[in-house]
Amino acid sequence: MQQRKLGPFQVGAIGLGCMNLSHAYGVPPSPEVGEAVLLRALELGVTHFDTAALYGFGANETLVGRVLGKHRSRYTLASKCGMTGVDGKRVIDGRPATIKRTCEEALQRLQTDVIDLYYLHRWDKVVPIEDSMGAMADLVREGKIRSIGLSEVSADTLRRAHAVHPVAALQTEYSLWTRNPEIAVLDACRELGVSFVAFSPVARGFLAGALTDPAQVAAFEAKDIRRAMPRFQSAHFAANLRLLDGYLGLAREAGCTPAQLALAWLLAKGTDILPIPGTTSLAHLEENLKAADVALAPDLVARLEALINARTVSGPRYPAATQVEIDTEEFAA
Template sequence: MRYLTLGKTNIQTSEMGFGCMGMSEFYGEADDAESLKTLERAFDLGVTLYDTSNVYGRGHNEKLVGQFARGKRDKLVICSKFGVVRDPSGPSGSTYDRGIDNSPLYMRRCCEESLTRLGIEAIDLYYVHRVDPNVPIEETAAALAELIREGKIKSYGLSEVTAEQLRRAHAVHPVTALQSEYSLWNREPELDVLPACKELGITFIAYSPLGRGFLTGAIKQAGELKSDDFRLSLPRFQGENFDRNQVLVGQIKQFATAKNCTPGQIALTWLYYRGQDIVPIPGTKRIKYLEENVGAKGVKLTQSDLDQLEEILPLGAPAGSRYDAKFGGNPQTPKS
């Protein structure tokens, strides 16, 4: 496992992180015992960055990560988020009951609650989960800088923002990391966000690097997913879009077979070849898939391989948008 520095801080992290969201909701029922075993195995394999949020499982996920962190806090990079508002009494997996609040007062309250659930004194990397159109990004950045001065967080990041928003926030206080969906399945950050990160020295954290599981080739029919699975609401997993996307994944499967690895490993390896300042954070509940993900580092791609992947999945290739209008429009590129 290679290690790198987050942004322009002194925080060292593994080149692969762990996205913990699915351990609490959205992708089937939670199993804390199995999840904790998987987290421990990730740590044994050298993974040090763990990504959570105050809204994942409505606080459950932070408590789970906090339980895992006991006794090894100084060896972990713990990342959490604020900004999304959900009804605390709403049903698990209900994604559309959300609002957005970036007000300094709400931010401070969320931070204190997250610190309590995580059982730590400071959050290493604290993200604005989604940008509030009613609060200037400069005001949000200034409030986060105050939390840094107070020692409640060590650095801050943004999620799903435009390059313009990133620059405005960075001008107030340096942004350490930007987290957005990025994979062979969603390459829109290449248009302007990734270049801005490279220019400003900001680490890019790639969530859903396996295309929400599509790129693993394991999902052969949408009907295989449980009725409360978040992905059933996504256009790429519906109807003709699903069928057309399966054809693309079939080509990735053939490519992986020729390379003697799995399609998911190809997806992760491709990200490593996009730059040393990109950290994918695949998530899973199971040790088997965790080990497969970490094993992607053993896969080598030639320029010919990269050119072939470009032909299979160029920017904009998947059928359907990332989200439907109910979730927040058609965000092929981030909405403000």
């Protein structure tokens, strides 16, 4: 696979987001399925694995550590702090003591002495970003993490954090249907030399082309976070479905699958962009990784962007209660 820079590391252009092996999209697969996906990814040349304390409230870090710990020298390990499970509930807590405790717990679960890239999963807005970054800088000095990342923050917050300690990578949602990074933070990353990691690059499955009927959304499992996401609800979903025929036609023209088209578009947006699609399927894993071989003509990219963009996609990406927790720039209504 082609290589790209992730902070101080060189990794495969497409990484693996490990979240849905333990979290977020209904009942997670069995540990055996999770193990098979992780090992096959490693075998296929994935060298960037992304997890977090939040995912499965520690279960995902435990899975990654158990399965990949013995292969630790073969990949770059990213995890996250600042948002964890407490008494069965998701809690954002960016206090320095919490960050340091979470890191100690993560090191044990991940079966490693050091985490290569450690993100602040969410900025806790009651704690100055400088205080949270100070704690993470301490972890670098102590040799417990090698570099620092931020997730779902604005360009202004990135600059404030970077003034405390260099930020290696910024992670946020970026896909054809979530273009918010193009407002300001992507430019700020390039100005500061910060790698950009794109999560949900296939639009939480929408751009894979398999969700074509509102009945499928109605059948999402009770714990599937998409149930609460406006773009998958009622009139918004119906409006977004109207984009799909044109999108599938462009995938056929490009000679690739719909998911590969979504990933190839991101790869074409800059060599500093690293998508981390997640999957529970070996077939989808192999399909996603082959997107690195898809070259898109500039004209096709232009037609893609004209079809799916901030003006044509219906609905905000998060429900209101979640939206207030993030710091990313938003398009004007």
